[in-house]
Amino acid sequence: MSKVLMKGNEAIGAAAIQAGCKYFFGYPITPQSELPEYMARELPKVGGVFLQAESEIAAINMVYGAAGAGARVMTSSSSPGISLKQEGISYLAGAELPCLIVNIMRGGPGLGSIQPSQTDYFQATRGGGNGDYRLVVYAPANIQEMVDLIIEGFDVADQYRNPVMILGDGMIGQMMEPVEFKPPKKRDLPEKDWATTGTGGKRKPNIINSLYIAPEDLEAHNIKLQAKYKKIKENEVKVESYNIEDADVVISAYGTTARIAKTAIAKLEKEGYKVGLIRPITLWPYPYDEFKKINPSCKGVLTVEMNTGQMVDDVKIAVEGKFPVHFYGRTGGMVPTPEAIIENVKKICGGEI
Secondary structure (H helix, E strand, O other): OOOEEEEHHHHHHHHHHHOOOOEEEEOOOOOOOHHHHHHHHHHHHHOOEEEEOOOHHHHHHHHHHHHHOOOOEEEEEOHHHHHHOHHHHHHHHHOOOOEEEEEEEEOOOOOOOOOEOOOOHHHHHHHOOOOOOOOEEEOOOOHHHHHHHHHHHHHHHHHHOOEEEEEEEHHHHHOEEEEOOOOOOOOOOOOOOOOOOOOOOOOOOOOOOOOOOOHHHHHHHHHHHHHHHHHHHHHOOOEEEEOHHHOOEEEEOOHHHHHHHHHHHHHHHHOOOOEEEEEEOEEEOOOHHHHHHOOOOOOEEEEEEOOOOOOHHHHHHHHOOOOOEEEEEOOOOOOOOHHHHHHHHHHHHOOOO
16 A cells, blocks of 8 residues: 655545545634645545534534434544533533544643644543543554544544544644555444434434433433443553663653654663653553553653643553652643753653752
8 A cells, every 4th residue: 555645634634534534513723724624625525524613612513413413523623622612522422422523732721822732631631521521532643643543533433432532733733744544453333323313213213412400310321431431441542662661761752742752762772771661642541551561670750741741640640659750841832852851861860850
């Protein structure tokens, strides 16, 4: 299968169409605007529908409607736009509707900047809307991985009847890399017999809802959701790790920041330092168990992010107090450099921090 050079945002659209997505509802916002532009041009060619909504709030509720009818549907935005979608995302999770949501993150809080960032980790993994709900959250580190995860993400959404989020940053949306479109591993997906597709007089109408007036009914629904989330945690964790059993320092980073960390590790290894990497690919469910494999004599774990410290909380949970956890980050659209990561690793090795 041949590779094609594509911009990240356009590759997202191409992957979604290959995965069978027929409906896109969204609103333009930098740095993901090339994605709705691509879908506006390409979806009609495959019999799909692109609709630019009047707002992000309208877009996510259109997703709710299409997902409720059993369609493969997606939306995308960047950080402030995803904030506006949070109520609808909670509705989707509560009604158990599968869909794909793409967030190409930019600096914040508020309108912030249009530069790349990873400041939406809390929002994605803790839930920006109300209630005890979870999204499956993928953090691709390159465009090929993003393409693969989008194609798989639609299947995961259908398998568990749950929204799936792709969490990228401005760099991964704007960079260009060669990609190939590979079919995902086969999943035994359930029939969408819950969808509101019309009865034809053959069955009772399906009702899709997240409203439960009786408290005992809502509790039962939440217990059911938690059982589903438990299955997701058992089956869908994805992580890449390197040299953690022998490392003096382990770096934990995700997305494009992990690529910068790999450059730092390669340089440190040439100088004789033993440095490992844990790169979560699923930010939820988080790969806590991978941290149990770290060298017991490790001097510390360095978390590197494009924010002021968000995933660092999950790293602290994962290490269970066995190792010191350090943090290095840049924010506001600033990007960590390999040199700064190297400096922090050397300080940990030398006992300076």
